Amino acid sequence: MDQDHLNNAARKTWKFGRLRSLFIVTAGATAVVAGLTAYKKQEQMFRTFVMPVVRLLPAETSHHLAVLACKYRMCPVSQYQDDINLHTPFFGRLLSNPIGIAAGFDKNAEAVSGLRDLGFGFIEVGTVTPVAQEGNPKPRVFRLSNDRAIINRYGFNSEGHQAVLQRLRLLRSREDFNGVVGVNLGRNKSTMSPIADYVQGVRVFGPVADYLVINVSSPNTKGLRDMQNKDKLAELLEQVNNARSGLDTNKKVPIFLKLSPDLSLDDMKDIVWVIKRKQSPVDGLIVSNTTVSRKNVESNELASQEGGLSGPPLKARSTEMIAQMYELTGGKIPIIGVGGVASGYDAYEKIEAGASYVQVYTALVYEGPNLVADIKAELSSLITQLGHTSVQDVVGTNSKFYLPKK
Ligand SMILES: Cc1cc2nc3c(=O)[nH]c(=O)nc-3n(C[C@H](O)[C@H](O)[C@H](O)COP(=O)(O)O)c2cc1C
Incomplete structure (x- = not known):
């Protein structure tokens, strides 16, 4: 050759x-x-195969994977069509359904589109702090599997305002995205001026958010919950309102205040006094954040972990507090009800106690993405079965039933 x-x-x-x-x-x-x-x-595959495997991993690792799955749109796209009785007005917008993802899942606004795919009617990102910070040392998230609950002490791990702002701007520039996105605002751990941190949050995110949340109720940042005290809260909300008035935008971004379930009735009365003043109003309340109480989980070996407890052990207290705030405000301030919702029935309870919207977090960790459609389907049929035509019809219809028994 x-x-x-x-x-x-x-x-x-x-x-x-x-x-x-x-x-x-x-x-x-x-x-x-x-x-x-x-x-x-194959949505069933998630429940029977993916979720049990994911739950074998450490809680924070699973959380990261779930955020990544949403970020890269690898979660199932919900096939459930929202019934007309789930359509709910939201400050000039119309939500396809009143079920949102609570703050703390997508802390840095990475997963918004994927969360929409799951069928959420609105998405809350954050808590975001002005400057990036790491949060508390690991481990800092614990699954109390027997109680289907979680204790977390993340301590506001955040990539900071600018990183989150860039992502939200990109999202807003996309023609195919018209979802309702709220931004939950926090303060840095070692800030010299906590109020200034919130004011900065309003200025930075006011122009890109559909609503803002003043989060003074996480139990994992020292001194944070003290900002719920009457005088401090009045000053905080006054400055937050001034910052909003100074925004160079046509729309007035709604401001929500997120509350702790560990407040006493007197604390709640003080808060209502503050938000009724014309200098320090809010447009909505979020009831509630996680609890430092260990009621209902006393026998769990992880109960002694420090942090905020969420999931079913929090459910009754959060519903009770929704009813209390609904009564104290005369039903005039919309409430987002959150705490232990794991079914359409739970969501219905929150709404008849006084919530106009409902959020979910912990149950998603245990049930997986199909939960969103399950909650909506059950809620929709309950609304019809009980003789109502919309979510709004149900709001507060049974608030007295959930008030603490004397
Ligand atoms: C792991 C984890 C992290 C959370 N992080 C935040 C947060 O950053 N900001 C906030 O306002 N709430 C945060 N929350 C509280 C939730 O938004 C919600 O108020 C609470 O978990 C009750 O709802 P659930 O029982 O459906 O989980 C967090 C909850 C969990 C479980």
């Missing part, structure tokens, strides 16, 4: 090798995409 012939043979073998690799890569990629597509439709 001469040299040319050898070269030709080598070239042919090389070409064939490349074609074969190309074929394998293409076939592999097609199989992965087809698998993922089919997988996305």
Whole structure:
């Protein structure tokens, strides 16, 4: 054989090798995409296979994976069509349904589009602090599996205002995104001026958020909850309102105040006094954050972990407090009800206690993404079965039932 012939043979073998690799890569990629597509439709797979495996991982690792799955749109796209009785007005917008994801899941606004795919009617990102900070040392999240609850002491781990702002701006520039996104504002651990941190939050996010949340109720930042005290709260809300008035935007971004479930009735009365003043009003309340109480989980070996407890052990207290705030405000201030919601029935209870909207977090960790559609379907049929035509019809219809028994 001469040299040319050898070269030709080598070239042919090389070409064939490349074609074969190309074929394998293409076939592999097609199989992965087809698998993922089919997988996305196999919602049951999440409940029976993915969620139990995810729960074997440390809680914070699972949390990161879940955020990544939403970020890269690898979670199932909900096929559930929201019934018209779930459509709910929200400060000039119309939510397709009143079920939102609570703060703390998507702290840095990375997963908003994926969370919309799951079927949430609105999304709250944060808590965001002005400057990036790491939060508390790990481990700082614990699953109390027997109680389907969580204790967390993340301590406002945040990428900071600017990183979150960039992501939200990008989202707003996309033509296919018209979702309702709230931004939950916090303060840095070692700030010299806590009020200034919130004021800065209003200025930075006012122009891009559909609502803002003043979070003074997380139990994991020293001194934070003291800002719920009458005088401090009055000053904080006055400055927050001034900052909003100074925004160079046409719309007035609604401001919500997120409360702790550990407040006494007197504390709540003080808060209502503050938010009724014309200098320090809020447009809505979020009831509630996590609790430092360990009622209902006393026998759990993880109960002694420091941090805020969420999930079913918090449910009754949060519903009771919704009813209390609904009564104290005469039903005039919309409430987002959150704490232990794991079914459409739970959501219905929050609404008849006085909530206009409902948020979920901990149950999603245990049940997986199909939970959102399950809650909506059950809530929708309860509304109809009980003779109502919309979520709004139900708000506060049974608030007295949930008030503390004398
Ligand atoms: C792991 C974890 C992190 C949380 N982080 C925040 C947060 O950053 N800001 C906030 O306002 N609430 C945060 N929360 C509280 C939730 O938003 C919600 O108020 C509380 O968990 C009650 O709802 P649930 O029982 O459905 O979880 C967090 C909750 C959990 C479980």
